[in-house]
Amino acid sequence: MFSKVIVRCGRSVTNLGHRVFASSFDQDKQSKMDPWEDLAQSVRRRQSAQISQKVKKASFSENVSKEKELSGTEVELVLLGLRGDKTPPTTNVACSSNPPLNTKLVKKYFQTLSVNEVCDVMNSDLRSCTPETLAEVEAYLDAVDKLDPSSPEWDTMTSLFYHPDEDRGIRYNFLPRKSTNFEGYIKHSQTLQKLVMIGVDLSAVQNFPFIGNHIIRLDFERDIVPKLLFLKDLCVYDHNLGLVLTNNPYILEDPISKLQSVVGYLKSKKFSADIIGKMVSKHSMFLIMEIADVDSKLGMFQKMFHLTGDQLREISSLNPVLISHNRKKIQDVHFLLHKIWEFDHNQLKAMFIECPLIFAEDPKKSLQIRLEVLYDMEISNDKIAKNPEVLLGDHHQVRRRHAFLREIGRAHYNPEREGYVALGSLAKYTTEKWCWKSGIPKEHYYAFLKTE
Structure with a gap:
């Protein structure tokens, strides 16, 4: 037992009877006088030799750069x-x-x-x-x-993983694995920083499903710059590049060949480069659609409303959101107006040419309620077809303004009569601007609203 303590500690130990005088002896002289020191050194040399032999035989010797002090096993x-x-x-x-x-x-x-x-x-x-x-x-x-x-x-x-902390709260020195936003990546990613510099709103982009996981892996020079040059070739101005990518970040995901194929199809349909650039700046979702879907949607509009090629190109350039809008909802709006409210084809065509965004509305909620309000106001289909923008306004506002005009005897909406007020103005403008355009003192209108 005494020898084990000496070997483990590796220290010079003298006889118990001479312990009091050990501190006064010279260390070298004490080592020569201690019979256990030689035994401890021989044991350490034998263990070192065994360990060194095992290290040399191990297959991972190529990963060893330096051998330090050997201790224990x-x-x-x-x-x-x-x-x-x-x-x-x-x-x-x-x-x-x-x-x-x-x-x-x-x-x-x-x-x-x-x-x-x-x-x-x-x-x-x-x-x-x-x-x-x-x-x-x-x-x-x-x-x-x-x-x-x-x-x-x-x-x-x-x-x-390299981590200086010994506790369980290891702070790994790389990007977070999971996140619901770009906050944990923006400080480390030059790609995200450069996207912000060109005007991309990352707080809006992160709300698009599945796109954030793709963007953080992109290299700006290799993956994004070609897309920006492609957009510039479409006559998209520099100050609109960030807005386009904010509204449609899926452009960064699709290959540029697919985007070019959609543009090539539109050019084959006589869409000019300037018109395509304006369409992309307004609503670029049609760029990520398949060519067959774009062709089918344009063909549906032309057949449903009996449009000429020039009319179709003009409407599509001014309202490109219709190209990517849900086909079923457009058909439901057409059915509601034509079959239920009995608008004829000529009236539907006039409404589509004048205000095509009506057919992007929700047919079962907002549009149906507005039509019911106009029916209670005894507005004919012909007047609605000539002023289709009234179907896009707040139905409460339309009802209140109509009630006020009826109170003062001006709710006829006939341009040939005195005191004419356009029907479409009921759904447009702020209160002050509407009163000014209609020649109505705003104090009278505010006083009327208090009586409702």
């Missing part, structure tokens, strides 16, 4: 390339004939990356990673998430 190894040019962290690896655990994990979870590449990816901000590399990293992190943080497997899996 463990040896401290330095893994190559963990932090690039920085001082690499050390990892305690048990002395055995098996390769280190880090190398095992790399071979198991990373099929196309080397140890150095994996460590570089894990400790970078992932800005320059390819989608294939990110896919392997995500698979590895998914495996980590399934483990219990208190298990030894968790320590093994997370040993690939």
Whole structure:
């Protein structure tokens, strides 16, 4: 037992009877007088030789850059390339004939990356990673998430990560894996920073489903600049580029060949480049549609409302939202107006040419209620067809203004009679502007509203 204490501690121990005088002896002289010191040194030399022999035989010798002081049954190894040019962290690896655990994990979870590449990816901000590399990293992190943080497997899996903290609250030095917004990425991503510089509203873009996961992996020069040049070729002004990408970030996801094919189709239908540029600036969702869908939608408008080619091009250029609007809702609005409220084809055509956004309204709620209000006001279909914008206003506002005009005897909406007020103005303008255009003192109108 006494000898075990001496070997473990590696210290010079004298006889118990001479302990009082040990401090006054010279250290070298004391070592020569101590019979247990030679035994302790021989044991340490034998253990060092055994450990060194095992290290040399191990298959992971290529990952060992420096051998430090050997102690017990463990040896401290330095893994190559963990932090690039920085001082690499050390990892305690048990002395055995098996390769280190880090190398095992790399071979198991990373099929196309080397140890150095994996460590570089894990400790970078992932800005320059390819989608294939990110896919392997995500698979590895998914495996980590399934483990219990208190298990030894968790320590093994997370040993690939560089972290100075020893507690469980490890702050990994790379981008967050999951997030509902761009806040955690904007400081690390030059792509997101440059998108903001050109006017893209990331707070609006992040509300589009599935697009954020794609954008953070894009390289600005390689993936986004060609799309910007494509938009500029369509006569989209520089100050509108950010607005276009904000309203339709899916442009960054689709290949540029698909966008060019849609533009080529519109040009084949005699849409000029200037008109296409204006359409893209207003509503660019039609760019990500299939050519067959765009052709089918334009053909439906032309057949449903008996339009000429020039009329169709003019309406499409002024209201490109109709091209990407839900086909079923447009058909439901047409059915509501034609079959239920008995507007004839000529009236529907006039309404579509004058105010096509009516057919983008919700037929079952807003449009139906407005038609009922106009019916109670005894407004004929012919007057509605000549003033279709009245179907786009707030029905409460239309009802109140009509009640006031009826109170003062001007609710006839006949341009040939004195005191004429346009029917469409009931749904437009602010209160002050409507009173001014109608020649009505706003004090009288406000006094009337208080009596309702």
